[in-house]
Amino acid sequence: MAVTLTSACDRKHETIVSTFVGNGTPGAVNGAAETASFSNLMGIAADSAGNIYVADSRNNIIRKISTAGIVTTLAGSGKQGADDGKGTAASFFFPAALTADASGVVYVADTHNSMVRKISRDGTVSTIAGRISPGVAKYRDTVIKFDNPYGIAVDQHGNVFVSDWERDMIKKISPDGKITAFAGKGKKGAKDGKGSAATFYLPEGLALDRADNLYVADCYNNMIRKISPDGTVTTVAGKLTKGSDNGKGKGASFSHPDGLAVDRAGNVYVADVGNNKIRKITPRGVVTTVAGTGKHGAQNGPAHSATFYRPFALTIDKEGNLYVADYQNNLVRKISF
Numbered sequence: 001m002a003v004t005l006t007s008a009c010d011r012k013h014e015t016i017v018s019t020f021v022g023n024g025t026p027g028a029v030n031g032a033a034e035t036a037s038f039s040n041l042m043g044i045a046a047d048s049a050g051n052i053y054v055a056d057s058r059n060n061i062i063r064k065i066s067t068a069g070i071v072t073t074l075a076g077s078g079k080q081g082a083d084d085g086k087g088t089a090a091s092f093f094f095p096a097a098l099t100a101d102a103s104g105v106v107y108v109a110d111t112h113n114s115m116v117r118k119i120s121r122d123g124t125v126s127t128i129a130g131r132i133s134p135g136v137a138k139y140r141d142t143v144i145k146f147d148n149p150y151g152i153a154v155d156q157h158g159n160v161f162v163s164d165w166e167r168d169m170i171k172k173i174s175p176d177g178k179i180t181a182f183a184g185k186g187k188k189g190a191k192d193g194k195g196s197a198a199t200f201y202l203p204e205g206l207a208l209d210r211a212d213n214l215y216v217a218d219c220y221n222n223m224i225r226k227i228s229p230d231g232t233v234t235t236v237a238g239k240l241t242k243g244s245d246n247g248k249g250k251g252a253s254f255s256h257p258d259g260l261a262v263d264r265a266g267n268v269y270v271a272d273v274g275n276n277k278i279r280k281i282t283p284r285g286v287v288t289t290v291a292g293t294g295k296h297g298a299q300n301g302p303a304h305s306a307t308f309y310r311p312f313a314l315t316i317d318k319e320g321n322l323y324v325a326d327y328q329n330n331l332v333r334k335i336s337f
Contacts, residue, residue, distance in 0.1 A: 015337050017291050017299075017306035020052075020323060021069050022331035024298065028059045028078060033069035041325035041332065043097040043152075044259070044313040047104045052315065052323055054332060055095040055108065062095065062108060062119060065332065074106070075125050082113045082127070090125035092117070097152045097205070097259075097313065107160055109149040116149060116162055116173060128160070129173050145179055146171070151206035153214065161214055163203040170203060170216060170227065182214075183227050190221045190240060198233035200225070205271065205313065207260035215268050217257040224257060224270060224281060236268070237287050244275045244294060252287035254279065259313030261322065269322060271311045278311060278324065278335065290322075291335055298329045308333065 020033065027037030043055030052065040053074065061076030073088065081091030096111040106119040107128075115130035130146040151163035158175040161182060169184035181196065189199025203225075205217035214227040215236070223238035236249070243253030255274025262268050268281040269290065277292035290303060297307030309328035316322055322335040 013337075015291065015303035015335060017301065017303055018334050018336070019298070019300060020332045020334040021065055021071055022329075024330055026058070026330055028056065028061065028073075030063075030071050030073060033065075033071070036071035038063070038330045038332075040327055041330065042312045042327060043095065043109070044315045044323055044325040044332065045098050045100045045106065046315045046317045046323065047100040047106075048102055048318065049104065050317055050319075051104070052317070052332065053098055053100060053106050054325060055098045055313075057094050057096055057111075060092045060094065062092070062098065062106065075119050075123050080112075082110070082115060084117075084124075084126050086125070087123040090117075096150050099152050099154050099206075101154045101158070102156070107152055107154055109152040109162060111148050111150060111165075114146045114148060116146065116152070116160065128177060129162075129179055150202075150204040151217070153206040153208050155208055155212050157212075161206055161208075163206055163216065165202055165204065168200045168202065170200070170206070170214070183231055183233050188220075190218070190223065190235070192225075192234050194233070195231040198225075198227075205257070205259040207262045207268070209262045209266055209268075210264065215260050215262060217260050217270065219256050219258060222254045222256065224254070224260070224268065237281050237285055242274065244272070244277065244289075246279075246288050248287070249285045252279075252281075259311070259325065261314040261316045263316055263320060269314050269316070271314050271324065273310050273312060273327075276308045276311065278308070278314070278322070296328070298326070298331060300333075303335065 026039040029037040039058035042057040050067040064074040094112040097109040108117040147166035150165040160173040172182040185196040201220040204219040216225040242255040245253045259271035266283040270279040278290045296309040299307040312327040313325040324333040
């Protein structure tokens with residue numbers, strides 16, 4: 001009797017991976033969780049009401065998933081373009097990342113357009129920074145402000161941070177639209193330091209903690225970096241050599257980390273794309289594996305035996321559940337603790 005009760009209690013606290021939405025077949029079907037389809041999800045975010053938003057990159061649309069698991073199209077026609085407008089009147093070109101602010105406004109790194117877009121709660125899309133790729137006559141702006149942005153985060157003051165992938169920089173867009181270089185100097189490297197003294201190598205995912213520290217998935221350096229509010233960059237975990245070792249700080253290793261999420265306790269979760277794993281970094285810099293065997297697949301169940309296939313992005317809901325944009329599986333997965 002005692003053994004049975006202990007076993008049941010243990011199961012309650014077991015970390016479980018499940019499929020939240022998606023049938024796994026590439027497509028753009030809206031509707032119920034088990035029938036909806038996606039094509040190469042790269043970005044994911046949750047709002048304060050518990051709705052989940054995804055950058056359905058290959059479909060060039062932004063999707064919304066209700067708390068009941070119903071999928072709808074928030075914005076985007078599905079055709080490549082850079083049109084502003086409401087709902088399906090707007091267009092994107094391979095949007096790779098998004099984030100939501102406290103009021104439910106969604107910001108999108110419209111990657112191949114080299115633009116930053118904003119989607120209001122009614123689905124109206126506007127461009128707040130950048131320009132589209134060269135060759136489209138109706139856009140006359142010749143000043144390149146971004147070059148393939150791959151990560152985005154918004155702080156409690158309305159500042160939007162963007163990882164300018166090709167330029168190896170992190171940029172900041174203030175609420176009045178002013179764009180400044182926050183960290184990095186446009187040269188590849190892995191140096192810590194303040195502002196332009198620091199260097200990155202193709203930075204991707206971004207996430208903020210409650211103290212407005214910005215975490216960066218420094219993808220090709222295989223490191224997780226931290227930028228304090230004053231622009232000082234430090235390395236939290238990882239090293240230049242690719243790997244999947246757990247450990248503390250530089251004793252741990254990653255393989256092309258991308259999406260990040262930070263919980264209320266300050267733990268940083270990492271979508272370790274090259275390893276097909278979800279990792280966790282404690283405030284003390286200790287790295288562990290949360291879920292994934294390292295093999296590619298779509299196996300649900302206990303975290304230690306679950307599989308992913310190029311998990312690209314993460315977000316956390318108000319209950320502390322972790323959601324994964326499982327890129328190659330065309331699924332949104334859920335990790336319950």
